[in-house]
Amino acid sequence: MKKTWSRQQEALAAECRKYFKERAVFRKLFAGFREKYASYGSFSGTVVLRNLTGDDIEELEGFLQKSCHGKKSVSVSAGKFEKALADSRFHIFSPQEVLELYFQEEMTGKREQEQKKQQARAQVLAGVRGEYEGSSRASAWLDEILEGSGDRDWLLKKYREAGEDTREFERLLKLGAEILERLPCYQGRAEYLAVFAAEITGNPHAFDSGMKEGQLLYRLVQRVAGMSSARAGQSGIFPALKEQRQYFAAGILKDDVSNYAMVSGIRAGKKYGSSHAGMEGFLAEGDMVQVPLSVIAGWEWARCPDGCMYIVENPSVYAVFAGKWRGKRACMCMNGQPRLSSVLLLDLLAKTGTKVYYAGDLDPEGLLIAQKTGQYYKGEFHYWHMSSADYERSRSKEPISEKRLKILDKITDERLRETVLKIRQEKAAGYQENMWEVFLQ
Secondary structure (H helix, E strand, C coil): CCCCCCHHHHHHHHHHHHHHHCCCHHHHHHHHHHHHHHHHCCCCCEEEECCCCHHHHHHHHHHHCCCCCCCCCEEEEHHHHHHHHHCCCCCCCCHHHHHHHHHCCCCCCHHHHHHHHHHHHHHHHHHHHHHCCCCHHHHHHHHHHHCCCCCHHHHHHHHHHCCCCHHHHHHHHHHHHHHHHHCHHHHCCCEEHHHHHHHHHCCCCCCCCCCHHHHHHHHHHHHHHHHCCCCCCCCCCCHHHHHHHHHHHCCEECCCCCCEEEEECCEEEECCCCECHHHHHHHHHCCEEEEEHHHHCCEEEEECCCCEEEEECCHHHHHHHHHHHCCCCEEEECCCCCCHHHHHHHHHHHHCCCEEEEECCECHHHHHHHHHHHHHCCCCEEECCCCHHHHHHHEEEEECCHHHHHHHHHCCCHHHHHHHHHHHHHCEEECHHHHHHHHCC
16 A cells, blocks of 8 residues: 555545445445456456445445446446546545555455565575575475475465465474484484474474374475385385384384284394393293384394294294293294284394294185285295195184185285195185194194
8 A cells, every 4th residue: 555645645545445434335346356456466357246235326326426226236347436536536546545445455466466475485495494504404305395396385285274374384394304304213213203203393292193294294204215225125015014114214113112023032133233131131031022113123133043933923822832942942923914013023034044934824814914924024934834734734614705715816925825725625714723733843
């Protein structure tokens, strides 16, 4: 709006605003012209006023000096309004100034509005970029956004959802930069998600699922995981673990302490060379132990007494073996679909050349997990008592539905072919508990 009016002009401006505010029909008319201004960037176009009352007609006729009698709708062009304004006592004001007086805001077109917003965002982005000038990780991410790539579109979406508040845009930029600077993987450690959230934001739930802060973290975790070559090509074997592995690549343990590996008879070494004293103690006592994910994350290697690890699917069978062997042989319980803790332990065993012997239930689901474990493991892998003869020993009276039998179509390992054929023929499940004595022979 005009900034340097005389006192006389200020008084006339107040009178002008009062005149139009007191006449309801101009609320409709000016709202239409404001929309036109936003679209065209100028006072132009035609506004159609419909369902007019008798009072509306009188107010229009009084200003436009033109009869609208008997009409329910009237079209008012920008030119018609401008002529009527020039013939009124408010002629010193332009139509744009009248709109600005009425709405108490500057009239700008959508293009001009967007340009101003872009300038404001660019200014914020440049300021944050300057704060992280000496940081290679954060500055590389911010540079991508400056160039219009990377996470730019996601950030703009969140900025618009927040009512195009540049303060929110700045907050998310700084949060992303801080995350990249302080990810645990860059300090050679791993920590739980809630702990990392508290360190960065002061709120342990800041990165919870569904929160935009959590969404930003996961985007950056994927960025870091994508740059890592760890387990290249293996993420598709256990798709349920994909997200957890990505977080782990960034040094974040997303799952809680219920993610553990059930083992006995192994030794482990920490990343800085020394043996894990706790595992040495359990080995000496011959006891089994549940090792949390956070502990395994700090290991550099794992070894078994005779270079062999015996893996079983069923916890009760595992308990029998662990109690019988008392640490003389290494044993692990997979207990259904592998957890991330068990998968990480497999990685460590492969590094030390450990042979794995795997025994699962002899039903479609058990065979599929066994095959996936064999595909995943990068060392020597053997199926342990999973032959067709073993199936006969373990077979129960529990029938397998046709739907479950279709899972057998996914079993492609030739070592399991005869077992698959036998299960198709008998259509009954085989369980480890029915033949645990055979394993101990």
